Amino acid sequence: MKQALLDTNILSYFLRGNPTVIEQFRTYRQQYTYVSFSIYRNYRGMLS
Numbered sequence: 001m002k003q004a005l006l007d008t009n010i011l012s013y014f015l016r017g018n019p020t021v022i023e024q025f026r027t028y029r030q031q032y033t034y035v036s037f038s039i040y041r042n043y044r045g046m047l048s
Contacts, residue, residue, distance in 0.1 A: 004032040011037045 006028075013021040028035050 001034065002032045003034045003036065004028050005036050005038060007038055 010021060010025075014025055025035070
């Protein structure tokens with residue numbers, strides 16, 4: 001089982017309908033059984 005982990009920025013571009021990202025996502029789906037997105041958020045600047 002092959003898996004891919006994509007960054008949340010990629011998810012944002014996908015949801016906005018970016019044609020390049022959508023086409024690349026289709027390519028990933030052909031190569032990988034599962035495609036997941038990270039949910040890590042960096043709050044470093046917000047904590048000070």
